[in-house]
Amino acid sequence: MREITVATVQMKPELGNPENNLVKMSDYISTIASQQKVDLIVFPELITSGYELGVQFTELAQRVPGPAVNLMAQRAADVGVYIAWGMATKERVESILYNSALLVGPEGELLGQYHKVHLRGEERMAFREGFKLPVIDTGEIGKIGMMIGWDLAFPEVARAMTLDGAEVICCLANWESSYIDEWKTYVRSRAFENAVFMAAANRVGNDVTMDFGGESMIIGPRGKLHAYLDSGEQEMxxxxxxxxxxxxxxxxxxxxxxxxxxxxxxxxxxxxxxxxxxxxxxxxxxxxxxxxxxxxxxxxxxxxxxxxxxxxxxxxxxxxxxxxxxxxxxxxxxxxxxxxxxxxxxxxxxxxxxxxxxxxxKLATAEGFCVARIDLDEVRRYREEFQTLQARQPTVYKQIVKRY
Incomplete structure (x- = not known):
């Protein structure tokens, strides 16, 4: 068995204040690590800055590596975990910005970054589209893929990562409350149809005009809900x-x-x-x-x-x-x-x-985190079962392939 412990953080960032948000993230890392041994912590999309900033992203975006990456790498090394989070990044050319997800390891090393491929309308005013779907082989906690927000709505993103060997896909999101049912459906669908673990972290609270719905979760390759953090209805x-x-x-x-x-x-x-x-x-x-x-x-x-x-x-x-x-x-x-x-x-x-x-x-939905212990071998077992069925019914399987 290859068991790892994954935590998804549901957090409300302060709009346009990276310093305070990084301190808050650091506190979450300390809290989670002090309560149990954890291998991977996943934060939401653009968690260092907030979402509705428009042209202000030009001022807040950082190079990689930079101050934010260095701090997260140091915190990862301090507690011995892998950390994935979302932030605005820029290239050597100041005007080229990306909505990015980054992964650092327990040795304090930057393992990889992903640029959001499917941008929403307002995001195009600030960011450039990514075009790569990297899968990072960590060795210790398996092969990790990352996607951001609206990428989740497109099956091809998760499928491409799965075909490259991804066992866990981290989904970092700023998903609105009014579309939260879609969020829950997409997360479970991407996990089930690709036989992968989905570690989905969605932010909470509101920015200028948008309210975000939380409902962070960890889903298994058979569609099983391993951990879940609700939207705070009880608190309301x-x-x-x-x-x-x-x-x-x-x-x-x-x-x-x-x-x-x-x-x-x-x-x-x-x-x-x-x-x-x-x-x-x-x-x-x-x-x-x-x-x-x-x-x-x-x-x-x-x-x-x-x-x-x-x-x-x-x-x-x-x-x-x-x-x-x-x-x-x-x-x-x-x-x-x-x-x-x-x-x-x-x-x-x-x-x-x-x-x-x-x-x-005014009331933000519940902040917090959810944690699950998952077995990466479950991905292999489920895929082998499917391949066995495929071998037993080759004619039927070919017909299905032709249809799609």
């Missing part, structure tokens, strides 16, 4: 609960109204679940459920009518006796107070909704 939920608590503290008696609202929501959810169950049953069961529902509704309506009738009788009796209807007045007073409370709820909820929307914009 906790924050919203705190906001709600603040609102309740301001409102005092409004808490009962909010609790009542929550109960209604739960009741609606329960009814929705019942409907799903009813839809899943055969037609006759569904008909019975509908009939039962109608009977219950009728029963509720009858009970309501009976209650109204009793109220009318009590009011008539009170009028006949010449006494004020204290109960009716109490009910009326209660309704007026309820309306006032409802007004308070609305008054509190309106600014709360606006505050929550603002918080969703």
């Amino acid at each position: 939920r906790k924050q919203l609960e705190l906001d709600l608590k603040k609102a309740l503290d301001k409102g005092g008696d409004v808490q009962a109204k909010i609790e009542e609202f929550k109960e209604k929501v739960d009741e609606l959810k329960a009814k929705a679940d019942e409907k799903k169950e009813a839809d899943a049953k055969p037609a006759d069961d569904k008909a019975k459920a509908e009939e039962k529902k109608e009977l219950e509704a009728k029963k509720d309506a009858d009970a309501k009518d009976k209650k109204e009738e009793e109220k009318e009788k009590e009011a008539a009796k009170a009028e006949k006796d010449g006494k004020p209807d204290d109960k009716a007045k109490a009910e009326e007073k209660k309704e007026i107070e309820a309306k006032k409370e409802e007004g308070k709820v609305i008054a509190i909820q309106q600014p709360l909704v606006a505050e929550v929307k603002a918080e969703f914009k």
Whole structure:
């Protein structure tokens, strides 16, 4: 068995501040290495600078080797790991910039770099396209390929690296939240269709106009999820609960109204679940459920009518006796107070909704890292199984090849 430990870091860089970002990366390296023995750490795309910088990349891009590369090489040597990260690099000619991924080894040596091939529209204003798909033979942790962001959407990139012997492909990305489902699908697809490990690191937070979705993961050659870091939904939920608590503290008696609202929501959810169950049953069961529902509704309506009738009788009796209807007045007073409370709820909820929307914009998704222990021999075993099937069914395999 050739087992290695891989970590993917989900980090929010500070836009246009390479010094602070490199310090933050260094802290992550120390934290990960102190918690377990790790062989490879993967950071996201353009992690030293942030994404939405346009022409500012001209000032922030560095030569290779340069200050950033030297620092990462030193940190790799300090803790004895391989480190892959993304940054803007430049050639001897100052105007030629690349969106690059770099790999340094545990001896502090630069093992290789990759320039992003598939640039998005806005990236073309700053960067030049790469044209090579290198696979780096590290010996110790197998053959490593690297791709960046939108390269993931093109099957040919991962396939070319696989044909060159890649066993682990590091995907460094700045993938937006609105397209996060595509991200998850692409990562798993590239791993499964090429029988390779995918170590995918996506950043979080926001720059100027773009929000990034995280969901960093490590996928095996059979499509198995080995490690995963979610987008921070739980952290957001906790924050919203705190906001709600603040609102309740301001409102005092409004808490009962909010609790009542929550109960209604739960009741609606329960009814929705019942409907799903009813839809899943055969037609006759569904008909019975509908009939039962109608009977219950009728029963509720009858009970309501009976209650109204009793109220009318009590009011008539009170009028006949010449006494004020204290109960009716109490009910009326209660309704007026309820309306006032409802007004308070609305008054509190309106600014709360606006505050929550603002918080969703500000709140970054969860930073952190995920770690997995993987067996590189799994790549070989799975490919051998496929080749065995290919040998057993040569005619079928040839037909498939012709089709594609």
